[in-house]
Amino acid sequence: MKKSIASQAFLLGLIAAMAVLFALTVENPSQDMILSGAALGLIALSLVLERLFPLHKDWNEGQGDTAGDLAAFALVFGALDSGLKYLSPFLILALLPDMTQAMAAPLWVQVIAATLVIEFGSWLSHWAHHRYPGLWALHAMHHSTERLYTLNNFRFHPLNHVFNHILAFLPPLALGIAPQALLAYTALSMPVLLLQHSNVRFEFGILNTVFNTNALHRWHHSTAPKEGTKNFGRALILWDQLFGTYYNPAKPTEPASIGLFRTSKAYPKPQNFLRQLAWPFSKSCCAAR
Structure with a gap:
């Protein structure tokens, strides 16, 4: 309890x-830069906690995946993410020049609206990447590691990240929600997201019904399809609760194993980061999950 x-x-x-x-x-x-610095601080905190309070000690040992995780961090979140944030408002203006107007509501109301819209778009994108083989070929990179620790939080194929961003962050901008409200949502959700893959023995209890914690997210990375096709939420578990994709067994247990489903074993290993990037464009791509 304590x-x-x-x-x-x-x-x-x-x-x-x-x-x-x-x-x-x-x-x-x-x-924006200050909050980015805070994110780096949270990543460092998570890495330290993994050493002090590991859930699985062997998950703290490299499995040939660390270099790929760092490369993905630099590629996707160091370069691509900044470009997407900058270009998104211009894309909305180009696509919807006459439909977009600022929402006339206090910032706190816009933050709530942004949270609901972003979380739904994220849930939908995540669900679709598990549902359709062509999208799964992109998302499989994220599930290819056989351990969970802080840095594989960032292991995404660039196109997977682009689709996630489009479905999550363009709709609220199109609705006229202020960019600062989106930034507020990003700041508030940051602790959940940056601890989501952490190899730390947390016991969040009732918070597991609200936030997509690392305990819930481990089930999503299970090699068992009935477990690994649940808990699609970004920071919150709201839309999983509504659409029946929430999974949190009453008896505290852990997935038997972490990684890809048996039907995706042809997918390149985490050590082969460049092959994983090229996989969606290969002849072997788009097999069943």
């Missing part, structure tokens, strides 16, 4: 800290 309370207080405290940081920097022209 450990559960401590875990809950830790996560909620991090979310509260990010809310305070956002509020203190709301007039700062460098707010």
